[in-house]
Amino acid sequence: MLIGEVARRSGVSTRMLRHYDALGLVRPTGRTVGGYREYSAEDVRRIFHVESLRSLGLSLKQIGRALEDPAFTPSALVGDLIRWTEDRLERERELLERLRAVDASAPSGWHDVLRIVELMQGLDSASAARRQQAVLARPEGVAVPAELLVRAVLAESDPNVAGALRWALVRSGGDVVAALAAGVRSEDAGVRRRAVRAIAAMSEAPGATAVLADVLGDPDPTVRGHAALTLGRRGVTGAVPALVGMVVEGAHDVDAAEVLGTLSRDHGCADRVLTALAGELAAPNADSATRIRLTQALVELPGTTAREALRRLAHDEDRAVALVASAFVTVLDERCREDRV
Known part of the structure; x- marks a missing residue:
């Protein structure tokens, strides 16, 4: 089969087939009298093998090794691919959360978008001082999505930064109790503790009493202690x-x-x-x-x-x-x- 027919049957463009040829991945077995590439049935099968491996995320270099090197075992490579894919998905999930946070802030212009991005970068800093400054230095009138603050407070281990985040949550005026309630149900006791402290700081908010009452039987003594003291004082x-x-x-x-x-x-x-x-x-x-x-x-x-x-x-x-x-x-x-x- 000539290259055009192979392209139609395989769905691989003629440009990509020429690229495979140049790399030595799939070289046509023969040539016509006129010098055109002529693919055998075995060549076409190899094209489908290449495309199958590409669908798994392998690079063309890795595909070449997989098809030519008998010692190239798939198990290790597939394990690497799984880890790379998980890392990529995590990065994409973080990007999606950032985009949603920007969208939730209802920016009126790019200046507002840049302010939210600056806040997110500050909250992601390895420096506790910078994270705290990012929270406390937020200008008046700049809307910050409550979900962004909730995620930050549930992940924050520094007590000073956590206190600033709880203060910002109270000021946000949004319905954050429901979002914090997800943290109360976490399997991680540290997350549950941070969630309960945040809810306790806004104990008068609608729904706070019900959420705190639900954790009075929490297996972690710190979690149920914060809930009990807050409820008792109320x-x-x-x-x-x-x-x-x-x-x-x-x-x-x-x-x-x-x-x-x-x-x-x-x-x-x-x-x-x-x-x-x-x-x-x-x-x-x-x-x-x-x-x-x-x-x-x-x-x-x-x-x-x-x-x-x-x-x-x-x-x-x-x-x-x-x-x-x-x-x-x-x-x-x-x-x-x-x-x-």
Whole structure:
């Protein structure tokens, strides 16, 4: 077959067939009397082999080696191709996100586009100082897509930069809670922690309370601790079990005890809190340090019932617990006498 017919049947242009010939990839077996290239059936099969390998992303040089070198094994090359393709797809995904971020900012001109690109470059910097500056130096009136800030805050490990990003999220005024909720569902505990901190910073936003309530049972103590403290400060009594758990675990137990005290005074759940604390005090596996923390938490509760519980603990078999409880009873009694005076 002459080159034109081969091109029609194979779908490979005559120009590309001549290029294959020049590279030695597919050389026609014969020539006509007039000097035209003449391809055999075997030549055509080789053309299809070349095209098949090109479809996998192999370069023409790699294809030449694959077809000529018996020692050229496909497994290693295919593995390399997979890695190269994954890298390319990741770069294209990042480009797509950048384009979407620019589009979401609704730029009115190229000046706005360049500002968003500058912000994205700043957020991608390896320098924490530059990332923070990129957030704080954002000019007034420049719209920044909330999704861009959400992605940045979920990935940020530097506490100062993370704080600046949370501040920017609050200022953005967009509905970012739903976007942050995806981070709360991440398998990465670090991402979940950053998401909860960001939601806690905008706890009054619509939907924030529901998202935080969903993570009260999170396996990570930091995640559920942030959620419990935020909800408790907002008067959500459903946070009581998690707050008591924080006292037991010794994770921000002082903060948790203070919030429990506020809930007991202002939201009518003193009996519930007292019952929960007493239950943990009586737990057979509670060690001395845990029981001391629980005893200290009782001091934050209002009313005589909590004080009576402390009086009983002043005679506890554990001397350390008894001493702590006795000291608190003395302090509380003195306060009562001063109040009466």
